[in-house]
Amino acid sequence: MICFFFYALLVWALPPQQVAEHPVALAADFDAAQCTDCHAEKQQGKHVHSAMALGCTACHTVESKGETTRIGLMAPAGEICLTCHELAKVEKDGVLHRPYEQKRCIVCHDPHSSEFTAQTRAPMNALCMACHGERAKVGESVELFAGQKLSGEEFNQIPKIGLDPTLKFGHPMGNHKVADAPNPLQPGEKISCLTCHENHAATRAKLIRMTEYKGKKMDVCDACHLANDEANMAEAQKRADALEAQRQKEEQMRSKQPSTMPQKPPRPKDKKP
Numbered sequence: 083m084i085c086f087f088f089y090a091l092l093v094w095a096l097p098p099q100q101v102a103e104h105p106v107a108l109a110a111d112f113d114a115a116q117c118t119d120c121h122a123e124k125q126q127g128k129h130v131h132s133a134m135a136l137g138c139t140a141c142h143t144v145e146s147k148g149e150t151t152r153i154g155l156m157a158p159a160g161e162i163c164l165t166c167h168e169l170a171k172v173e174k175d176g177v178l179h180r181p182y183e184q185k186r187c188i189v190c191h192d193p194h195s196s197e198f199t200a201q202t203r204a205p206m207n208a209l210c211m212a213c214h215g216e217r218a219k220v221g222e223s224v225e226l227f228a229g230q231k232l233s234g235e236e237f238n239q240i241p242k243i244g245l246d247p248t249l250k251f252g253h254p255m256g257n258h259k260v261a262d263a264p265n266p267l268q269p270g271e272k273i274s275c276l277t278c279h280e281n282h283a284a285t286r287a288k289l290i291r292m293t294e295y296k297g298k299k300m301d302v303c304d305a306c307h308l309a310n311d312e313a314n315m316a317e318a319q320k321r322a323d324a325l326e327a328q329r330q331k332e333e334q335m336r337s338k339q340p341s342t343m344p345q346k347p348p349r350p351k352d353k354k355p
């Protein structure tokens with residue numbers, strides 16, 4: 083209740099932003115529940131933003147006068163997400179991912195819905211590689227995702243990582259895998275950029291994750307390598323056990339069965355002539 087009050091106050095205090103004329107005039111008493119008659123796709127997709135349940139006017143302003151309808155946002159695009167979400171805080175050695183710190187939430191997230199976890203505009207690792215992958219040609223502006231661009235200059239300043247052409251390995255060193263390999267820390271899942279990195283904020287440089295393994299907090303590198311070694315050991319043990327079982331079975335068979343060595347036929351008794 084109190085939350086709603088402050089939210090209402092905040093929204094009231096902010097002038098509507100980015101107001102544009104809506105291509106279709108809507109009646110002054112138009113019921114916003116019917117926006118989806120024409121914009122159904124905003125509520126479709128595998129991952130729909132929970133805020134969509136609050137209706138379009140949780141974020142959009144609608145103002146109809148005579149034959150014109152103007153639709154805007156309750157707050158500038160760089161602030162609107164933070165009217166409901168809090169920016170993560172980090173201790174003094176922590177890092178915020180630059181685009182997150184700059185509140186460019188909608189570069190990575192579709193405000194409405196998408197096919198990917200957390201309504202991101204692309205799946206892992208394509209989301210990260212849109213900014214951190216090399217491009218053959220960088221013009222005035224670089225298209226990241228549909229409708230989301232950066233200036234060529236901004237793009238060039240972002241550190242790039244070199245992967246092999248299949249984008250599956252080559253970072254952070256040697257032939258380390260970054261995709262398409264089982265993640266020993268999360269059985270059933272694949273390794274991705276987010277296995278080692280945080281997406282928004284981290285307590286360590288380069289957004290490196292801390293994780294828990296068998297109840298102990300540790301570096302994600304150590305955790306995964308331990309898990310991987312243990313899985314390999316368990317696999318090796320299983321193989322050794324299977325071999326031993328096989329050997330024992332064979333031994334048993336041998337001791338039970340009559341010898342299969344060809345035997346000479348019993349010598350015919352000497353017939354008395």
Ligand code: HEC
Nearest residue numbers: 102103104105106113114116117119120121138142144153
């Ligand atoms: C009769 C159909 C119809 C209805 C009802 C409708 N829209 Fe639209 N709207 C359109 C069309 C067509 C466009 C232009 C193509 C597009 O962007 O999808 C559009 C564009 C928009 C845009 C982008 C352009 C701009 O004005 O900035 C927004 C935002 C939008 N609509 C919001 C809404 C909201 C919120 C409602 C409900 C209050 C609504 N619309 C109701 C048909 C409709």
Ligand code: HEC
Nearest residue numbers: 117118121124133134137138140141142159162188193229
């Ligand atoms: C959580 C806040 C939020 C809610 C709820 C929301 N929108 Fe939006 N919408 C935005 C923001 C932010 C943008 C601007 C995106 C940009 O600049 O790329 C936007 C842009 C749009 C656009 C134009 C650009 C595009 O993505 O197509 C349409 C159309 C639109 N909204 C329709 C709707 C409709 C219809 C609803 C309700 C069914 C709705 N929105 C609910 C935040 C919201």
Ligand code: HEC
Nearest residue numbers: 130131132133140141162163165166187188191193200201
């Ligand atoms: C009107 C309030 C409101 C606004 C504005 C809002 N959100 Fe949300 N958002 C919610 C609620 C409520 C949830 C579900 C509870 C939670 O996870 O905090 C949520 C959840 C999410 C989730 C987790 C997945 C999900 O849908 O449950 C993501 C990602 C997200 N929001 C991104 C954004 C982004 C990006 C913006 C800005 C375009 C934004 N939100 C603006 C209310 C809002």
Ligand code: HEC
Nearest residue numbers: 163164167169181182185186187189190191199200202281
């Ligand atoms: C560089 C891309 C990027 C930017 C920029 C970004 N996010 Fe995210 N965000 C992600 C990814 C990726 C996930 C999903 C993480 C996962 O699957 O564990 C996520 C998850 C979320 C979630 C759901 C999980 C959680 O942490 O509660 C919310 C809410 C969210 N983001 C809000 C925001 C807001 C608000 C902003 C802007 C201040 C923002 N994001 C900026 C990439 C981004």
Ligand code: HEC
Nearest residue numbers: 177180181189209210212213240241275279281287288289
């Ligand atoms: C919109 C562009 C964009 C996207 C998308 C993006 N990043 Fe970044 N990333 C940046 C920028 C800008 C910086 C800051 C570069 C600098 O410090 O000069 C950065 C920095 C980083 C750093 C280095 C942080 C440090 O402390 O030096 C890492 C690691 C990183 N990003 C990982 C990711 C991952 C993982 C994803 C996908 C979830 C991702 N990025 C998606 C723009 C992006």
Ligand code: HEC
Nearest residue numbers: 207210211214241243253254258259260274275277278288
């Ligand atoms: C196995 C763990 C691991 C995975 C997976 C991983 N990274 Fe990294 N990444 C690191 C480490 C460690 C560093 C720091 C390297 C250093 O300081 O030399 C790093 C550094 C970075 C940097 C900063 C580079 C710079 O010059 O500052 C970016 C950007 C980055 N990673 C992006 C990504 C992206 C995008 C992906 C997914 C394609 C990814 N990483 C997957 C471990 C990983």
Ligand code: HEC
Nearest residue numbers: 254255256257258265266267273277278302303306307310
């Ligand atoms: C999600 C699991 C996982 C994480 C996290 C991880 N690794 Fe690995 N790493 C592997 C696997 C699997 C191999 C291949 C080992 C094998 O062949 O048995 C490997 C191999 C390596 C190798 C061998 C050389 C090479 O290029 O193949 C090095 C060095 C290494 N990792 C360092 C790191 C560092 C440093 C980090 C943290 C930034 C890290 N790893 C994080 C799974 C992981």
